[in-house]
Amino acid sequence: IRAGTLDLVLGEGNELTLEKQIPIEDEEGMSLDGFTFSLTNNGNIESDYTIYLDDIALDEGESRIPDSSIRYSLTRNEEVFMTRNMTTMGSNPNRRVDFGTIGVDETINYTLRIWIDYDATKEEASGKTFKGKLRVVATQPVGEEVSTVLLDNIPKENQYDDGIDTFITGEDPNNYIWYSGKLWRAVSINNTENTVKLVTQWNISAIPYNASGNPAFEGSYMESWLNDTTVDGFLGNLRDYENFIVIDSVWNATMDSNDLGNIERPNGTTTVTTPVGLLNIYEYQSSNNGGVYGYLNNGLDWWCITPYNSTNVRSITFIGAVNNGAPSAAFGIRPSINLKSNVKIVDGDGTVDNPYRLSGDNDTDLSGTLLNTRYSGEYITFGNDENNLYRIVSRETEGLTKITSAEPLKSSGAFKTMEFDSNNNANYSSTNTIGAFLNGEYLVSYVDSGYRNMIEDNTIWYLGTVRGYASYKLAKYTDETGNTLTSNITSATIGLLRMGELMAGQFDKYNNNTFYWTLTLYDFYVRSVNTNGASTGTSPVLAGVKPSINLKSNVVITGGDGTKENPFTLELAD
Numbered sequence: 001i002r003a004g005t006l007d008l009v010l011g012e013g014n015e016l017t018l019e020k021q022i023p024i025e026d027e028e029g030m031s032l033d034g035f036t037f038s039l040t041n042n043g044n045i046e047s048d049y050t051i052y053l054d055d056i057a058l059d060e061g062e063s064r065i066p067d068s069s070i071r072y073s074l075t076r077n078e079e080v081f082m083t084r085n086m087t088t089m090g091s092n093p094n095r096r097v098d099f100g101t102i103g104v105d106e107t108i109n110y111t112l113r114i115w116i117d118y119d120a121t122k123e124e125a126s127g128k129t130f131k132g133k134l135r136v137v138a139t140q141p142v143g144e145e146v147s148t149v150l151l152d153n154i155p156k157e158n159q160y161d162d163g164i165d166t167f168i169t170g171e172d173p174n175n176y177i178w179y180s181g182k183l184w185r186a187v188s189i190n191n192t193e194n195t196v197k198l199v200t201q202w203n204i205s206a207i208p209y210n211a212s213g214n215p216a217f218e219g220s221y222m223e224s225w226l227n228d229t230t231v232d233g234f235l236g237n238l239r240d241y242e243n244f245i246v247i248d249s250v251w252n253a254t255m256d257s258n259d260l261g262n263i264e265r266p267n268g269t270t271t272v273t274t275p276v277g278l279l280n281i282y283e284y285q286s287s288n289n290g291g292v293y294g295y296l297n298n299g300l301d302w303w304c305i306t307p308y309n310s311t312n313v314r315s316i317t318f319i320g321a322v323n324n325g326a327p328s329a330a331f332g333i334r335p336s337i338n339l340k341s342n343v344k345i346v347d348g349d350g351t352v353d354n355p356y357r358l359s360g361d362n363d364t365d366l367s368g369t370l371l372n373t374r375y376s377g378e379y380i381t382f383g384n385d386e387n388n389l390y391r392i393v394s395r396e397t398e399g400l401t402k403i404t405s406a407e408p409l410k411s412s413g414a415f416k417t418m419e420f421d422s423n424n425n426a427n428y429s430s431t432n433t434i435g436a437f438l439n440g441e442y443l444v445s446y447v448d449s450g451y452r453n454m455i456e457d458n459t460i461w462y463l464g465t466v467r468g469y470a471s472y473k474l475a476k477y478t479d480e481t482g483n484t485l486t487s488n489i490t491s492a493t494i495g496l497l498r499m500g501e502l503m504a505g506q507f508d509k510y511n512n513n514t515f516y517w518t519l520t521l522y523d524f525y526v527r528s529v530n531t532n533g534a535s536t537g538t539s540p541v542l543a544g545v546k547p548s549i550n551l552k553s554n555v556v557i558t559g560g561d562g563t564k565e566n567p568f569t570l571e572l573a574d
Contacts, residue, residue: 015056018065018130021116026083029115030073039136040107047138048359050099051110055092056131065128067091068399068553069120074098075111081242085117087395091370097134099360100243101342143344143359147194150175150186153350160286162265165190165197167286172295174350176201178563179361180239181377181392183352185295187283187336194341195246199279203300203332203505204234204377206535207472210327215307217253218272220327221471222303225500226276226335231394232476234335235276237376237502239361246338251277255307256314258282260322261290266306277336278305281314281322292320299509300533302332318510318532328469332505332533353565363561371555371570372401376502378562379406381569382454383447386410389567390549393503399553400456404503406564408516408544409446415514417542426526427463428519430492438494438547446547454572456550461495463488465521468537472500475520495519495548499527499535506533516544 016035041047058064070086074097081098089095102108112134116125150168151159158170165188168175175186177198184198210220217223229236238245250273254266263285279296281304288294297320306314308324315323315331325331339358347357371380372395380403382390387409393402409416421432430439443452464475464486471480475498478484497504499520506513510531520527522537530536552572560568 016053016112016114016130016132016134018070018114018116019062019128021125023116023118023120023125025118026071026073029071029113030080030083032113032115034073034075034111034113036109036111037134038107038109039102041102041104044104046101046103048099048101048142049139050137051097052093052135052137053089053095053097053112053132054135056133058129058131063128065116065120065125065130066399067095069117069124070130071115071117073113075113077109086114087370087373090373091368094363094366094369095132096240098243099240143346145194145341146177146186146196146339146343146345146356146358147189147341149345149356150189150196150350160289161191162286163191164265165286167283168295169287169289170295171288171293175295176348176350176352176355177345177358178348178355179244179358180237180241181375181379181562183355183564187279187287187296190338196339196341196343197283197336198339199296199336200334201298202507203298203302203334203533205500205502205505206330206332206529206533207500208328208330208466208468208470209303209313212326212328212469213311215309215311215313215327216270217251217278217305221473222278222333223272223274225333225472226278227274230482231396232473232482232501234333234502237394238276238337239375241275241337243360244337244339244343244358245275246340247275248273249275249277249338251305251336252280252282253277253305253307254280255309256281257308257324258285260285260292263290270307272305275337278303278334279336280304281306284316284322294320298334299511300332300506302334302533330466330468330499330527330535330537366557366561366568367559369557370553371551371557371568372399372553374401374557374562374568379560379564379567380562381560381567382451384445386413387446389564391503393497393501393548397456397459397550400459400550401555402548402550404497404548405546407507408514408546409442415544417514417544419542420517420526426521426524427488427490428461428492428496428526429490430494434496434517434545435490435492435494438496438545439492442494442547454551454555454570455493456552457493458491459493459495459550461490461492461519462486462498463490463519463521464498465523466499466527467522475499475501493549497546497548504529504535506531514544515542516546 067086073083160167183201254270344359389406462476554573
């Protein structure tokens with residue numbers, strides 16, 4: 001059996017050149033003519049394919065525009081598929097323009113537009129050139145659709161079909177999936193569409209659900225955080241989400257006051273259409289026949305999408321019970337998505353130590369790849385001894401990679417705790433108690449010289465205030481629009497995570513973790529993330545330390561695949 005024979009037909013040759021251009025806004029860039037090309041399968045079987053954009057050697061005297069200064073827009077079959085910074089493709093020679101499966105005699109038409117980012121500096125882009133060449137790689141299709149694998153491998157006694165969805169049930173079924181740097185659980189398969197609903201295993205962050213007294217998901221702080229496509233939000237940090245998830249997913253946010261054990265599908269009078277949502281109470285109950293010991297009980301407090309009444313929202317507690325609380329509380333967030341029906345599993349067995357891997361998110365041989373092209377949640381080896389596992393947070397500062405320790409720091413197996421500041425100063429700095437430790441002893445005793453050289457010196461840390469009823473955006477911005485950065489900032493080499501930032505959640509059960517400090521204020525207190533996964537505004541006397549660091553733009557991967565079992569190893573490129 002051979003892979004399908006693919007023809008890559010380009011309307012203007014296969015070389016893309018960007019030179020003697022000026023920075024422009026996205027709106028103008030998307031109106032450019034662009035480079036048109038098509039992909040046709042002339043073989044006798046369907047084929048998996050990946051389209052790459054490789055560098056071409058520059059002529060003598062030319063200088064290359066960095067990828068971080070280039071924006072691109074991809075149109076597929078007349079639908080604008082994505083508009084992003086070129087760094088999101090990956091780094092040469094692994095810049096991935098698109099991937100998927102193409103049927104026999106099928107043709108896919110593309111237009112790729114590239115332009116200089118409006119925010120690029122003169123130093124970055126003036127007089128410089130980008131030259132690239134498209135390359136297509138075809139392979140024999142591998143793997144099976146996620147829905148098929150789950151239904152074939154989950155025992156029938158751990159499946160519950162309500163006539164609309166087939167739910168996976170039980171205390172710990174083999175339904176773990178690794179996607180975009182996060183561990184997920186498969187919750188249900190839609191009987192008609194064969195889409196698969198996932199929810200993260202752990203709390204990715206913690207924020208107030210909405211303003212006090214408003215339990216509606218639509219227009220809430222929660223909906224905004226989940227579907228924010230900037231570096232601050234969840235969706236913007238999901239890998240190639242247009243290829244993997246159903247963008248127009250419908251989330252049932254109907255009011256439901258049923259107690260545990262009274263399982264009744266809500267009538268759907270209130271629905272919200274967004275790419276990312278939360279589970280509702282019915283879905284939680286259906287995972288374990290209304291009990292509290294099912295696999296969706298992760299030992300933490302987390303929000304559901306379901307209003308309890310006109311003022312309260314439902315959540316799950318760390319013991320698996322249902323809580324009805326004020327939306328102004330800051331419980332944990334477990335994002336939920338619907339995988340497209342054509343997404344395939346290519347590796348893994350669904351266990352926690354060997355989760356299913358998805359086609360298009362199962363990279364191998366990433367040696368030489370820039371770390372700043374990878375994804376939030378992926379694991380890296382960094383630091384010394386028992387504190388040598390970290391995770392990517394985001395690319396908040398252009399070119400840099402923000403990371404944080406996978407768990408708060410430990411000393412001889414126990415979590416290290418300390419005061420935020422002995423003088424009760426709620427503003428973080430490199431000279432207050434916790435800041436002096438991180439920018440002093442930590443850099444000497446917890447990080448050796450090889451890793452220290454990878455750290456960017458003196459970056460900006462945002463010290464916003466988020467009260468109980470306020471938007472998470474106030475941790476970084478002056479208001480909910482997110483247009484103006486807060487002026488309450490500090491400069492330091494090592495900092496902490498903000499409330500609502502990715503990876504500012506809990507990633508183990510309440511009895512296996514500890515409170516830890518954040519940068520974010522709550523009036524005169526400092527917010528911490530408690531053992532149940534919620535963010536609290538009442539400061540503990542002592543709490544754990546979860547350092548956050550910005551790594552330099554030339555840190556590259558030397559090995560690993562970014563999972564907890566096989567984290568990336570790093571070096572500083574010349």
